Amino acid sequence: MARTDPQVNIRLPAKLKEILEAEALQAGRSFKAEIVARLEESITLGEVGRDVTAIVGKLSEANKMLETEVEALRLALNMAYDERRKLDADLAQIDELRAIQRSIAESEQAALSHLVEKFGDGFEFMARFYAASVSDRKGRDQLGDLLRATGKHPRSDQ
DSSP states (O other): OOTTSOOOOOOOOHHHHHHHHHHHHHHTOOHHHHHHHHHHHHHHHHHHHHHHHHHHHHHHHHHHHHHHHHHHHHHHHHHHHHHHHHHHHHHHHHHHHHHHHHHHHHHHHHHHHHHHHHHOGGGHHHHHHHHHHTTOHHHHHHHHHHHHHHTOSTTTTO
């Protein structure tokens, strides 16, 4: 402290004065230097306290935002799981339909093989034609016409 610093006279309770004198002795300072050091420290700590309070407030806001984001992600994840379950169910249905389709194709092939055996090798081209057009009514009608024309239709007498 310089002699030009302002001088302040204050009254202190006796017990507080005794504590400050003991602390000054322990710190190796004068009584007045101890008071100045403690006042400067309290001002610095007050500023730090305000800074800490502001930081805690910002952290609290950030935490709330993160909690909101986490909840949104949880909802999105649950929706994705639901969609995955639906897709899995759809894929299972597709697999079932493919199995049915294979079974139908095998049955058609067996029927065509039987027709080839019954009507001979000349019928094979018609069987292939039928296999290509089985889902088309017009194709089936054309096959019937072809079979009738060659005399190989089972009901060729019609």
